Every structure is written in structure tokens, then in C-alpha cells.
Amino acid sequence: MPIGLFGGGEITSEDVSLVLNRVKSAVAADGGAAALIDSGRIPDAVIGDFDSLSSGHRAQIPADRLHPISEQNSTDFDKALRNVIAPVVLAAGFLGARVDHQLVAFNTLVRLQDRPCILLGAREIVFHAPPQIRLELTAGDTVSLFPLRRVTGRSDGLEWPINDLVLEPDGRVGTSNRALGALALEVDAPGLLAILPRTALDQVMQAFLSGQTGHWPARAG
Structure with missing residues (x-):
């Protein structure tokens, strides 16, 4: 089944609903958990270094769903994408806002070439x-x-x-x-x-x- 992946960049409630209507499992890359929780959905897993996940949102997530990766040589998108397996990942919250974040997301798509992923933009x-x-x-x-x-x-x-x-x-x-x-x-x-x-x-x-x-x-x- 496809997996939804949520980032901490530009993301609307419409984006969240669109993704959740097409997947069963919802994974957050670090601070991307906020958009899910604010929509009423607790992430099935949260992956990242947790430097952008607020304590308030983290407290709402069961401990066994938190998967910290402390290394700083990759982005949270990279950490999450390389640790999920699905025929396709639908990712929201990784486009818009900062250009450098978009560029590294594109880089990740190509480096992790065996992980099909669709980035959702506006x-x-x-x-x-x-x-x-x-x-x-x-x-x-x-x-x-x-x-x-x-x-x-x-x-x-x-x-x-x-x-x-x-x-x-x-x-x-x-x-x-x-x-x-x-x-x-x-x-x-x-x-x-x-x-x-x-x-x-x-x-x-x-x-x-x-x-x-x-x-x-x-x-x-």
C-alpha cells in the first residue's frame, strides 16, 4: 500500500486531507507530525532527529512510534524516505518556502532512486x-x-x-x-x-x- 509522508514545510489542511484519503499509513518526518496531529491524526511513525518536533506535539505520540535518528549528515526527508518501504510514497510538506529545502528534496529523490516518491506542491x-x-x-x-x-x-x-x-x-x-x-x-x-x-x-x-x-x-x- 502507498504511504503518506508529511514534512514540516508548507502544507495546508487540504494537502493533509488529500494525502490521507489516498493512504492508510501516515509517517511524519520530524516536525511534519504537527500538521497530522492538528488535523486529528496521530502519526503511525515519526522519523528524524527531532529538532523541530515541539514538546507539546511529541507528548501526544506514543513512545513506540517515535524513531529518532540523531546523525546530522542527512535531512529528515532523507531519514524518513530511506526507512519506509512502499510501492510509492506520497509526500506533502517538502515543497514551497525555502529554495534550499526544495533542492535537497530533489537531490534525495534521485539519490534514493529505488524509493518511488511523489512530492505534492501547491x-x-x-x-x-x-x-x-x-x-x-x-x-x-x-x-x-x-x-x-x-x-x-x-x-x-x-x-x-x-x-x-x-x-x-x-x-x-x-x-x-x-x-x-x-x-x-x-x-x-x-x-x-x-x-x-x-x-x-x-x-x-x-x-x-x-x-x-x-x-x-x-x-x-
């Missing part, structure tokens, strides 16, 4: 593109592809196909493309972020849950 969703994915988008939907590593791939259903292109973070990128309708995307290697309208969330979740997207292996080391 208007968009962001996920690490799997080996292949097929979606029924609306003609005119914005489809942005941003590489964090050098990647190649193929597309069917984009106004500007990526076939025969090399995408890389300091070279050609694929932002502000447009869907013609149904979209088929294949990627030859991990490292490509896909950014789609928030309305595509359920389709992307179902694609991962179907098992037809393929999976990237865990990185060595």
Missing part, C-alpha cells in the same frame, strides 16, 4: 521518473523534465519530443514542454525529475502501484 507534483510511465494527460498540460544527471530517453505525446536528446543539469533541460494528450515516457537511466500538474497525481500514483513503470535499483554504497 500546483504541481514532482517525482523521479521511472524507467517507463504512461499517463492520460490533457492536451496542453505542462510537462517539465529536469535532469539531475546526464540522461537520455524517448517520449510519445510531447509537443517537443526528447528522442535523441541528451539532457543534463548543466546543458539541455526539458522544462515547459506540453502534453498532446496521452503521454508515454521512457528513460534510459535514473536522474530525471518529472514535474506535472497536481491534477495528474492519481494517475501517477496508479502508474507506480501497477508495477508497470519498472524500478531503478538501489545505488551501490
Whole structure:
């Protein structure tokens, strides 16, 4: 089953409800527990270094649901994502506000390439593109592809196909493309972020849950 993951960044009550309506298990990354508790839901687990979890919220969480990780070499998002196992994680509270927090979240998506995760934003969703994915988008939907590593791939259903292109973070990128309708995307290697309208969330979740997207292996080391 998919898992909901909640962070301490920008998150609305609508975001909380949207995620909880699509998952059974709710995990908080440190201070992300506040949004859950304030909505009336006690997290099933809280993972992090607990430097942003208030004493008042912590007191409401059973002790066996608290999983502290004290090391300071990773973010709470990283700590949480690497310690949950699910066909897909739906994460809210990790986009918006500080740009550095967003950048490190994108970095985490690509480093933990074997952990499918969809970041929920105010208007968009962001996920690490799997080996292949097929979606029924609306003609005119914005489809942005941003590489964090050098990647190649193929597309069917984009106004500007990526076939025969090399995408890389300091070279050609694929932002502000447009869907013609149904979209088929294949990627030859991990490292490509896909950014789609928030309305595509359920389709992307179902694609991962179907098992037809393929999976990237865990990185060595």
C-alpha cells in the first residue's frame, strides 16, 4: 500500500486531507507530525532527529512510534524516505518556502532512486521518473523534465519530443514542454525529475502501484 509522508514545510489542511484519503499509513518526518496531529491524526511513525518536533506535539505520540535518528549528515526527508518501504510514497510538506529545502528534496529523490516518491506542491507534483510511465494527460498540460544527471530517453505525446536528446543539469533541460494528450515516457537511466500538474497525481500514483513503470535499483554504497 502507498504511504503518506508529511514534512514540516508548507502544507495546508487540504494537502493533509488529500494525502490521507489516498493512504492508510501516515509517517511524519520530524516536525511534519504537527500538521497530522492538528488535523486529528496521530502519526503511525515519526522519523528524524527531532529538532523541530515541539514538546507539546511529541507528548501526544506514543513512545513506540517515535524513531529518532540523531546523525546530522542527512535531512529528515532523507531519514524518513530511506526507512519506509512502499510501492510509492506520497509526500506533502517538502515543497514551497525555502529554495534550499526544495533542492535537497530533489537531490534525495534521485539519490534514493529505488524509493518511488511523489512530492505534492501547491500546483504541481514532482517525482523521479521511472524507467517507463504512461499517463492520460490533457492536451496542453505542462510537462517539465529536469535532469539531475546526464540522461537520455524517448517520449510519445510531447509537443517537443526528447528522442535523441541528451539532457543534463548543466546543458539541455526539458522544462515547459506540453502534453498532446496521452503521454508515454521512457528513460534510459535514473536522474530525471518529472514535474506535472497536481491534477495528474492519481494517475501517477496508479502508474507506480501497477508495477508497470519498472524500478531503478538501489545505488551501490
